[in-house]
Amino acid sequence: MDTSEQNNFEENWRRAFDDTSETPPDSVWARIEERLDEEEKERVVVLPLWRRWQNMHWMAAAGVALLAISLGGWWLSQNTSSDTLRGNIAQNEAKVIVPNKEAISKEQNKKPAPEIASAEQTAQLTIEQKEDKQVYENPLQLSKKTSFASTDNSSNKKNKASDTDIVKKLPKNLAIKEESAVAKTQSSSPMPVLSATPPSNSILKENSLQTNDLITNQLTISTPIFESTPAAEINALDGKNLRNLPGLPKKQIWVAYQAPESSTEAPKKASxxxxxxxxxxxxxxxxxxxxxxxxxxxxxxxxxxxxxxxxxxxxxxxxxxxxxxxxxxxxxxxxxxxxxxxxxxxxxxxxxxxxxxxxxxxxxxxxxxxxxxxxxxxxxxxxxxxxxxxxxxxxxxxxxxxxxxxxxxxxxxxxxxxxxxxxxxxxxxxxxxxxxxxxxxxxxxxxxxxxxxxxxxxxxxxxxxxxxxxxxxxxxxxxxxxxxxxxxxxxxxxxxxxxxxxxxxxxxxxxxxxxxxxxxxxxxxxx
Amino acid sequence: MKDERTLVEGCRNKDRIAQRTLYERFAGRMFAVCQRYTRSRFEAEDVLQEAFIKVFSQIHTFRYDCPLEAWIKRVVINTAISYLRKEKAYLEQADIDNHTDAVAENETALSGIQYQQLLSLVRELPPGCQSVFNLYAIEGYQHNEIAEMLGISEGTSKSQYARAKQLLQAKMLESF
The missing domain is CATH 2.40.160.20 (Porin)
Incomplete structure (x- = not known):
């Protein structure tokens, strides 16, 4: 059997299901909305504060500045008051009053000297440097896996197929990686191909199929830990550092990522x-x-x-x-x-x-x-x-x-x-x-x-x-x-x-x- | 893209209108995905609901490093697999080490076959076969990746797929 026909099986099924859409009943959204309302009520105490905080940069800055000024002022006032008291003591010991040029009097204030408060202040600034989990943006590289007809019957494993990387530079630094996979060698009996005619809207369909292939191939289900909490599960879904997650395959099908040089070097250059x-x-x-x-x-x-x-x-x-x-x-x-x-x-x-x-x-x-x-x-x-x-x-x-x-x-x-x-x-x-x-x-x-x-x-x-x-x-x-x-x-x-x-x-x-x-x-x- | 960002930002701000808009934009295609991974429409609705709850609660983790639809689809697929695992409805087979490729001699073209008919065929697959078939044939994952995702061996994934392929082709020849 021709390898192209073998791969046609997957290709045909993919085409059949790609871009399919089926309207769910309205009750689904109603239930979603109900759940969202419940979660909103649960979070109402915690979330608003945080959400507001995100928009309170100015107030935060003002608060920090005010705090710093207050601390500085307090420190100075402590020192100044201490010094002033000390000065007052000295003045009280020998205070000079010169009412006019003809009268010189000396007045000694007998008041007990107030306690001199010594204020020592040590400002220690501790900066906690949180471990910076620097997450590089996953390069966006669109890959399209296409199957090419091949007469090479020596390779009978799809996974061991010879790959030919054709990286095409596209606008927005998108690169399309084409992986030509030599189809599995299967029995050579001819397939009764009924029809190779695409659906009626063939041109549009083809275009959309390509797009959908790109999207489809970007998909990575990144966690095999199905018993994990929803949050962890979704985090695993996040497109970042998927390879580093425990239990994940060393090799991901991350077909979609940016060119490495632009992702790793650009931030440094920009800074x-x-x-x-x-x-x-x-x-x-x-x-x-x-x-x-x-x-x-x-x-x-x-x-x-x-x-x-x-x-x-x-x-x-x-x-x-x-x-x-x-x-x-x-x-x-x-x-x-x-x-x-x-x-x-x-x-x-x-x-x-x-x-x-x-x-x-x-x-x-x-x-x-x-x-x-x-x-x-x-x-x-x-x-x-x-x-x-x-x-x-x-x-x-x-x-x-x-x-x-x-x-x-x-x-x-x-x-x-x-x-x-x-x-x-x-x-x-x-x-x-x-x-x-x-x-x-x-x-x-x-x-x-x-x-x-x-x-x-x-x-x-x-x-x-x-x-x-x-x-x-x-x-x-x-x-x-x-x-x-x-x-x-x-x-x-x-x-x-x-x-x-x-x-x-x-x-x-x-x-x-x-x-x-x-x-x-x-x-x-x-x- | 800008519109998509506006939508995402709206969802991050718990804007119900944005959430509804996002749901309506993607629910149809995602429901079709759910249909493929489940065995009934009822289950598909459940998965779709759970998936969108997760989408809205985790939308802040979306970094625009892939299309929004792809991100949502990942959530949906993961939710579906998780759902099936909880339902203990897949992987009924033990590992089959002796994997064979000798299946599907008679390739059947799908043109002209109605979507619902194809969906029925997929749904009739044994649960384990159904997931592997979806992930390999439709989503395009490799067997080693599917093995990691489903917590099975690579050999099992291959054999499940071979079986799925065989069953589907047999059913197609029989039905059409």
Missing amino acids: TKEYWASVGIMPASYNAGVAIGGSSAGRAFAMSGQNALANTTNSTNAGSNRAALSYAVQWQGGLQLNQRWSIETGVNYLQGNSVFEGTNGFNVYTNSYVNNLEAAVNLSNNLTKQYDFVSAGNDKSQIQSFATNQNISNAYQYLQVPVQAGFALVKPKRKLSLWLIGGFINNIFLRNSFESGQERIVSVSGADNPYKTLSLSASTGMRVQYKMSKRWTTLISGNYQQALGSNTRSNALFDAKPHLFGVGAGLRYGF
Whole structure:
């Protein structure tokens, strides 16, 4: 018997049943709908929350950002309140009230010192990297098994048929794999082929048959475990990783899959070199790191002018800085070079609030730091001659020579231009990734304002100021990124900045080496 | 395709109209599949119902990596096999190791034979033969794959198919 005729048996039956349709009774849908209603009622408690959650990316992002800001604020407030209490104690010990220039009084507050609450906070960030079950899309390869007439009687097993792969490139990367199977050798008695005429709509039928063959051959019943739960059963039906399922045949008839190169390589290629822009806010703890008498000029000034003025022997260098609640608004852009590396830059506006706390020492007018700073500003502005040490020194009413301690708020405004590199510690395989960030920040000085104890606010800005217009800081930090969608990513970052050298001019009377620690949150859009 | 995606998304959102539309679009062809795997219309309706319940509950696992119809058909076939297994209605035969290909000498063309008549012939096959015949001849699976799917040996699959083929051809010669 001709092998083509042998294969005709299957082919004929396939044609006979392909594309057949039989309308089921309406009662079937009624029962399905009834079941669906029942399941809907069962799920009503659980499902809506999840389904809603899927549409709540923005709220999720806002929630995360709010949480981060709250934590940062709380951390800062804990530190600030602790410091403030400590400062209050010092102030209470020696509080200066200067009602007018003629009256100098000293009032010692006898109130018991409040407890100083020490707050230590350790933020530990644990990132759980779920095992990424990366599922590659099964390549879609349409295969059509066709039977060719063959006179080769040596092969009598269909399974051992010689295969000829003819891969045709089609639009949409579809490849048709034709498997020519040499039909089984059976007895050679001729078959009474009654008719080879296809049904009346032969052309249409042929076309549809081809389609249906493709579809039919894609079918893979992937699980032999029939006692499994419906969910498992359906999962097995899923077109992914069918070969990896336990109990499945090593060889599947997956006739339908995409070209491998496009499925495995494309995602990686697509993920490289992505540009992004982000906006964020970072509550921070900013310490101005001011040290009086940093330069030789300053020391000379302190020895000659102020010591004489104050008529004391104490140096004014003794003082400490402590951080106050600050913030930075960040606009940044970057380029993700690959899955591991990124470079980024941008513009930050930094409002750095700090407190200078004078310890011990004399006090002229209000505070040594203020005087020093004011003088430094004046000197820097070439106004030295106008600073009348003599007359000031003669005015003893302005001098308080007792020990005191006073907090001076000291605020800075900077425009920052960071240039940083990012390295992914946890690669962004799925939604969550962890990045190590490091680089430099160019600080462009805008303004410095400090407040004296008498609510006098002194602003330092303009060209003639003791601060360098441009100073450099090192920056490092960690950032957690949560990819909400293809475009939007939520960012939470911790950042530490340390000035590289003083940000004051060489002839300034003091040094300032600020450092900053902040926890920020932001939102990124990828292009 | 876009329409199909809309339909799938609607079903994922439990939109009853989308579910109904999807059912109406595929129910006819899937019911025909169910008919081939079962022995009565009543059983076919049961399988169709169960299959579409699974389709709607698992539609979120559909990844668009194959045509939607092919995915639904897989669900239907698996449901049918599972149903038959539960009904203990197939694989009545033990393994037949001595498989022979000496069957079906008289090939019968199916042209002109009514679908219902062919369906009746398939349904008259012994249960084990019926499943193997459907999977091999109609769906195009290989015997080793069918063996894995049904939990039988490859030899059994071959012999079941040979028997099915023999029976069908005999019936066709007899009937037509």
